[in-house]
Structure formats: C-alpha cells, structure tokens
Amino acid sequence: MTSATLPLGIFSVGDAEPRVGTKVGSQVLDLAPALGDAVFDAPTLNPFLARGHEFWSSTRARLLDLVPAGLLDRYLIPLSDVQTHLPIDVADFVDFFSSLEHASNAGRILRPGEEPLKPNWRHLPVGYHGRAGTVVVDGTPIHRPRGQYKIGAGGEPQYAPTVKLDVEVELGFVVGEGSLLGSTVSVDEFEQHVFGAVLLLDWSARDIQAWEYVPLGPFLGKSFATTISPWVIPLDALSAAKIAPTPQEPMPLPHLQGTAPFSYDIALELRLNGHVVSTPEFASMYWTPAQQLAHMTSNGASLRTGDLYGTGTVSSWDESGFGSFLELTWNGERPLTLPDGTARGFLLDHDEITVSATAPAADGGLVDFGSVCGRILPATS
Numbered sequence: 001m002t003s004a005t006l007p008l009g010i011f012s013v014g015d016a017e018p019r020v021g022t023k024v025g026s027q028v029l030d031l032a033p034a035l036g037d038a039v040f041d042a043p044t045l046n047p048f049l050a051r052g053h054e055f056w057s058s059t060r061a062r063l064l065d066l067v068p069a070g071l072l073d074r075y076l077i078p079l080s081d082v083q084t085h086l087p088i089d090v091a092d093f094v095d096f097f098s099s100l101e102h103a104s105n106a107g108r109i110l111r112p113g114e115e116p117l118k119p120n121w122r123h124l125p126v127g128y129h130g131r132a133g134t135v136v137v138d139g140t141p142i143h144r145p146r147g148q149y150k151i152g153a154g155g156e157p158q159y160a161p162t163v164k165l166d167v168e169v170e171l172g173f174v175v176g177e178g179s180l181l182g183s184t185v186s187v188d189e190f191e192q193h194v195f196g197a198v199l200l201l202d203w204s205a206r207d208i209q210a211w212e213y214v215p216l217g218p219f220l221g222k223s224f225a226t227t228i229s230p231w232v233i234p235l236d237a238l239s240a241a242k243i244a245p246t247p248q249e250p251m252p253l254p255h256l257q258g259t260a261p262f263s264y265d266i267a268l269e270l271r272l273n274g275h276v277v278s279t280p281e282f283a284s285m286y287w288t289p290a291q292q293l294a295h296m297t298s299n300g301a302s303l304r305t306g307d308l309y310g311t312g313t314v315s316s317w318d319e320s321g322f323g324s325f326l327e328l329t330w331n332g333e334r335p336l337t338l339p340d341g342t343a344r345g346f347l348l349d350h351d352e353i354t355v356s357a358t359a360p361a362a363d364g365g366l367v368d369f370g371s372v373c374g375r376i377l378p379a380t381s
C-alpha cells in the first residue's frame with residue numbers, strides 16, 4: 001500500500017470536537033494545527049470541499065512535501081485512538097444504474113421473458129434521487145426495515161420486516177465545487193467539481209422495492225440507509241488508476257462525450273461475515289463517473305458542495321464478481337453456502353457486510369480505499 005494516498009476524513013479523540021484529518025499509514029494527521037488553517041477545524045469536509053480544485057491540489061502538494069520529510073510528525077495520532085465520523089454533510093444523494101452486467105442480470109432476474117435492458121439504457125446513465133439524510137458512516141448498525149410487500153404473486157400486501165434484505169457494492173463520488181442553477185457541467189469538467197471517491201453500500205429491500213417502484217424508481221426499498229467509508233480518496237491519488245472506459249455502442253450524444261474520456265481501475269471485494277463472496281471490478285462499468293456528472297446536470301440542475309452520487313452496483317457476467325445478493329443467490333433461489341457451512345439467500349439479522357478496494361498508485365504501490373462495514377440488526381418494533 002502506498003502512504004501517498006492521503007485520504008481525508010473526520011475524526012475525534014475522546015470528547016474533543018470532530019475535525020478534519022488525513023490518514024497516513026496507521027496514523028491520522030490532525031490537519032488544523034498541522035497546516036494552520038481553520039478550514040480543517042470543522043466537523044465535516046464541506047468547508048474544505050467548497051474551496052475548490054486548486055486548493056485541494058495545493059493542500060495535497062504541501063502534504064506530499066511535509067509528511068514524508070517528517071515535519072508534521074508531532075500532529076500524528078494513532079488510528080486506534082480516534083473515532084471516525086460521517087465525512088461529509090451530504091447535500092443530495094443520487095444512485096446510478098451503470099453496470100451493463102448488473103442491469104442485465106437484474107432485468108433477467110426481476111423481469112424474466114422481457115428484454116433485460118430498457119431502450120434508454122445505452123443512451124444515458126439511468127439514475128434516481130436517493131435520501132441524503134440517511135447516508136451513514138462505516139460501522140453504523142442497519143436496522144432491518146419494515147415496509148409494504150406481497151408474499152408470492154397472488155398474496156395480499158402486508159406491512160412487515162423485509163425478508164429480502166440485500167446490499168449493492170458501489171463507489172460513491174463526492175462533489176466539492178458546486179455549479180450554478182441553469183448551467184450544465186461537461187464531461188471534461190469532472191475533475192474540477194469532484195473531489196474524490198468513497199466506498200458505498202446501497203442497502204436494498206428487494207420485496208419492498210418490487211412492490212412499490214413499478215413504473216417509478218426505488219423509494220422506501222432503498223431510502224432506509226446507505227453506508228459510506230470514512231476516508232475520501234482524492235481523485236488526485238487515483239491518477240495512475242485511470243484507464244480507457246468500456247467501449248460504448250451506440251456512441252452517446254455529444255453532451256455525454258468528453259475529449260479524453262477515462263474510467264478507473266479499482267478492484268473491490270465483498271465479504272459476508274468475513275468470507276469473501278465476490279470481487280467486482282470497477283473497470284467494467286459502462287457509464288463513467290464523468291458522464292454521470294454531466295448527465296445529472298444536463299437539465300440545468302445545480303451541484304452543491306457535499307453532493308454524493310453512487311455509481312450503481314459494480315458487477316460481472318459470472319458469480320465471481322456479482323455485486324449484490326440478488327445476483328449472487330439469483331433472487332434467493334440459489335442460496336450461497338458459506339465456508340462456515342451456513343446457507344444464505346438474502347441477509348439475516350446479525351450478518352456483517354464489509355467492502356474494501358484497492359487501485360494502482362503512482363509510486364507502483366496500491367491506493368487503499370480502506371473498508372466500509374454494516375451489520376444487520378433486527379427490525380425495531
């Protein structure tokens with residue numbers, strides 16, 4: 001792992017107020033005193049994010065000079081002594097649906113006999129607006145949601161705890177610099193507006209979702225919680241992970257094209273109760289994060305500091321990289337057998353989901369995204 005990633009997050013020690021830090025190996029650098037700037041003496045990254053791209057890059061350049069030289073060592077705190085917090089005050093939350101493999105698999109599972117992809121899918125990155133206020137940080141317990149759903153095709157709807165609790169493996173992108181209402185943001189302006197990336201768990205209740213969303217997008221089937229990792233990886237740390245995007249056919253309309261399009265080579269790992277159940281590859285995503293940003297603003301909707309967008313489930317054509325239990329168990333019909341001998345359709349109470357990721361770093365090492373974890377608690381009464 002490289003120590004040059006310098007991800008940003010919010011930490012606290014004991015009863016002290018949360019503030020901005022960067023992770024350096026197994027330590028956290030306390031940025032407000034280390035850099036002498038009150039923008040880091042804040043309980044979220046938003047004030048820092050709002051300062052814009054040039055400030056993010058100059059801060060990173062300063063740290064890359066000072067940290068390896070040992071000049072800030074007195075501001076380092078062992079990670080084991082700190083608590084991490086939700087890194088951003090999430091302004092708006094959007095979730096895309098941009099993996100060809102996931103969209104095709106989900107279509108086959110949920111709408112057998114129909115064309116798996118809707119006619120618009122290859123023309124625009126399909127997405128929906130999620131619930132910003134229920135984005136939580138790594139480690140926050142997830143209560144099994146209740147909702148309305150039908151048991152079996154002919155059954156009556158009932159209001160009960162979900163029996164099809166799922167999770168989707170995603171990346172989340174964090175907007176730093178906003179845009180004006182009525183203006184659009186082009187594919188080429190992505191790095192100007194987006195500060196960095198997090199790991200994202202899109203908790204999904206498939207029975208609630210199936211009953212409520214046709215023909216609209218997901219609502220209560222997904223709005224009960226979304227978990228993100230505590231450390232935001234700056235795009236500047238991912239320069240060596242840039243790759244050519246997946247070829248697109250047909251060619252997207254001009255407003256979804258860039259002059260030098262790119263995606264990222266990021267290897268994800270999904271674990272259930274400590275057992276690796278799949279290893280999705282972000283490189284296979286059809287729509288890029290820059291195209292998603294351009295699409296999101298293509299009607300003149302403005303960006304705000306703290307906007308978060310999920311890329312959509314990262315998946316594959318075979319089970320080695322399936323990014324949801326919907327796919328891994330084919331809607332519960334083919335339960336997984338775990339190494340501990342237990343079988344799993346959808347998630348059970350007390351199950352623990354962990355996602356981690358790495359990407360190539362400029363120094364030949366790896367960028368460590370760290371991990372994001374959520375444990376299922378029984379439904380509250």
Ligand SMILES: O=C(O)/C=C/C(=O)CC(=O)CC(=O)O
Pocket residue numbers: 095096097098099102103106107110168170202204218311312313
């Ligand atoms: O195909 C469907 O009906 C539903 C798919 C999803 O729930 C996926 C979703 O949230 C978007 C994504 O993460 O790819």
Ligand SMILES: [Ca+2]
Pocket residue numbers: 095096168170202310312313
């Ligand atoms: Ca999703």
Ligand SMILES: [Mg+2]
Pocket residue numbers: 130201202203204222223224225226
């Ligand atoms: Mg969700």
